Amino acid sequence: MTPAAGPANHPLNTVAPYYTMFKPEFPLSALEGTSGWVLDPFCGRGTTNFAARLLGLPTVGVDASPVAVAIAAAKLVATTAQDTIDLTEHLIRTHRDAAELPFGEFWRLAYHRETLREICAVRQGLLDASLIGDAAIMLRAVMLGALHGPRGKSVQSYFSNQMPRTYATKPAGAVRYWQAREMTPQYVSVMDIVERRAQRACGGAPPAVRGMVLQADSRKAKLPASVGPFSHVVTSPPYYGMRTYMSDQWLRNWFLGGDESPDYSADRQLDTSSPAAFAKDIAQVWDNVADHSIAGCRLSIRFGAVPSVPSDPKELILDSLERASSDWGVLAVNDAGAADSGRRQAQQFGFVRSKPITEIDVTAILRG
Ligand SMILES: C[S@@+](CC[C@H](N)C(=O)[O-])C[C@H]1O[C@@H](n2cnc3c(N)ncnc32)[C@H](O)[C@@H]1O
Numbered sequence: 001m002t003p004a005a006g007p008a009n010h011p012l013n014t015v016a017p018y019y020t021m022f023k024p025e026f027p028l029s030a031l032e033g034t035s036g037w038v039l040d041p042f043c044g045r046g047t048t049n050f051a052a053r054l055l056g057l058p059t060v061g062v063d064a065s066p067v068a069v070a071i072a073a074a075k076l077v078a079t080t081a082q083d084t085i086d087l088t089e090h091l092i093r094t095h096r097d098a099a100e101l102p103f104g105e106f107w108r109l110a111y112h113r114e115t116l117r118e119i120c121a122v123r124q125g126l127l128d129a130s131l132i133g134d135a136a137i138m139l140r141a142v143m144l145g146a147l148h149g150p151r152g153k154s155v156q157s158y159f160s161n162q163m164p165r166t167y168a169t170k171p172a173g174a175v176r177y178w179q180a181r182e183m184t185p186q187y188v189s190v191m192d193i194v195e196r197r198a199q200r201a202c203g204g205a206p207p208a209v210r211g212m213v214l215q216a217d218s219r220k221a222k223l224p225a226s227v228g229p230f231s232h233v234v235t236s237p238p239y240y241g242m243r244t245y246m247s248d249q250w251l252r253n254w255f256l257g258g259d260e261s262p263d264y265s266a267d268r269q270l271d272t273s274s275p276a277a278f279a280k281d282i283a284q285v286w287d288n289v290a291d292h293s294i295a296g297c298r299l300s301i302r303f304g305a306v307p308s309v310p311s312d313p314k315e316l317i318l319d320s321l322e323r324a325s326s327d328w329g330v331l332a333v334n335d336a337g338a339a340d341s342g343r344r345q346a347q348q349f350g351f352v353r354s355k356p357i358t359e360i361d362v363t364a365i366l367r368g
Pocket of ligand 1: 018019020021022023041042043044045046047048062063064065068216217218219235236237238239270
């Protein structure tokens with residue numbers, strides 16, 4: 001057991017779930033006993049950044065998705081539950097009557113009107129450009145984590161009617177599901193849920209470290225001179241065929257200022273036209289990472305395949321390293337076992353969406 005194994009399960013890391021997140025044990029084992037800056041160019045919810053914080057290492061996360069960035073940013077802040085609660089109270093008080101509410105059958109069945117009013121008040125307040133700081137970052141992530149999920153029997157942990165935790169379903173399907181089961185939304189107090197969640201996420205959080213989380217395309221993102229160069233890169237690129245990081249997060253994206261309905265044409269993060277085109281795109285990321293890293297930088301990759309899109313994850317990731325102009329030497333390729341989180345999440349909404357995913361871990365070193 002690593003010294004950090006206990007705090008690895010600190011609720012700050014689970015402040016909001018994220019589709020295809022990895023467990024902190026993977027970055028922790030890659031980083032244990034090391035020093036220097038840590039990068040994750042596909043940071044998702046910021047698990048690598050959280051692991052770096054546990055180990056006292058400075059760290060940077062980059063992701064193209066605003067939802068991922070909003071969640072990952074909370075992994076690096078130092079704030080108190082009380083500051084987060086006070087801010088929530090202030091935003092609900094000042095924006096409750098003025099905030100615009102989305103309308104339509106989905107919204108009527110997804111949230112109780114009063115809960116939606118409180119959500120919209122916090123949303124409006126957080127969208128105010130002048131509102132920055134650690135408490136706002138924490139509140140944003142807490143709200144994203146509570147926005148949708150399963151209904152509790154007595155205590156409620158989520159604002160919504162029955163929904164999955166990690167992704168938001170298509171509005172028409174969700175409406176059909178609720179109507180068929182006569183499920184109407186109950187009133188849930190935003191204040192109560194934020195209070196409980198903020199206390200869990202902020203209480204006993206590990207000491208903060210230097211670093212930042214950036215919304216950018218890792219194929220070409222340029223990082224500020226104040227961070228890096230990186231000694232360790234721990235990451236998990238999107239699995240080939242996984243194209244729904246934006247559209248499946250549409251409800252959280254709405255909370256961050258996006259549209260009131262999903263846009264299923266907007267999932268073009270990497271070129272997925274063929275495995276070769278995909279490997280070429282990932283190679284650009286390895287080159288960009290190399291530009292910001294020291295010689296000897298260690299790259300730890302977790303990668304897998306989507307059951308519905310047959311591909312060889314090992315071949316694909318090794319191809320991406322070979323295609324890179326930078327000199328990455330592969331040290332090891334190991335089986336990481338089967339991940340079934342996608343299946344678990346789908347079960348919460350009443351249907352099984354996918355089979356378990358087989359994953360591999362690849363370690364490489366930057367030569368020269
Ligand atoms: C497998 S997930 C990473 C999950 C992460 N390890 C965690 O624990 O949450 C891959 C991430 O890559 C991001 N992504 C896809 N294309 C990207 C690009 N061109 N630049 C930066 N991030 C990208 C997606 O938004 C997604 O969050």
